[in-house]
Amino acid sequence: MEDGHPFIDCYAVLQVDPRCSARQLEVAYRQLAKMYHPDHPETADLERFNNITEAYSLLRNPDKRSIYNTLYTHKTGYSFAPKETPRTEGMAAISDANMHGSILLYLYRKRRECARHPGVGTYDILRNLDCSEDHFEFHAWYLRKKGFIEHTEDGQYAITVEGVDHVIAMSQTAEKTLRITQWDDAEPEHWTAREAATVQ
Structure with missing residues (x-):
């Protein structure tokens, strides 16, 4: 497959998903090998049988399969990373929302x-908020599209008027939630008029 040899898609040869288990690999091999074996005149295909045998011989060995998977990713662009479930995607969205708030609060301060000089460089944001550069590109894109941040003349990031309003609104909501939590065990008749109005 390397060193001048053409790349062979062993998973396609065996008609299995690249993430298949060793058991699924074996079942696929046995079915295909039986079908194309020379002893079956109706479906015999010696070349295909040999390709199936070679592919299985490679993939059945965990070490060889691991090395092959690296080559497979390089050649096809396929990712063996676990697919995100709805739950992990939801957790990622919550994490993103928290980071958006942290970036806005940092720029607000x-x-x-x-x-007169509200701009902050990307490096400072990444360092102070412990955010990766790749993830920051997504956050910056979102916050710019929302109109919450902008680029200054020297290419730094700064919060906009809309961004300031958003931070204030978030702070008011957080304070209201905190008060409701603190008063959760208290009887309503003991609230002051101002406190009652706050939780309406």
Whole structure:
């Protein structure tokens, strides 16, 4: 497959999914080998039988299969990474939402502390918020599209008016939630008029 030999898709030869188990691999091999074996005149195909045997011989060995999978990914672009389930996708979305809030709050503080120079470089954001560069590209794209952040003249990031309003709204919601949690065990008649109005 390397060193001048053409790449062979062993999974296609055996008609299995690249993530198949060793048992599924064996079952597929036995069925195909039986079908194309020279002893079966109706379906015999010696070349195909040999290809199936060679593919199975390679993939049945865990070490050889691991090495082959690396080549397979390189040649086909297929990813052997576990697919995200709806739950893990949901957790990722929650994590993204939290990071969006953290970025906005960080930029809000910067503009509030130094209104004339509110810009923050990408490196500072990544370092202070422990965010990877790849993930930050997604967050920056989203926040720009929402109008919450913008690029300054020197290419840094700064929060916009809409972004400031969003941070204030988030803070008010968080405070309201905290108060409701604190008052959860208290009787309503003991609330002040202002407290009652806050949780309406």
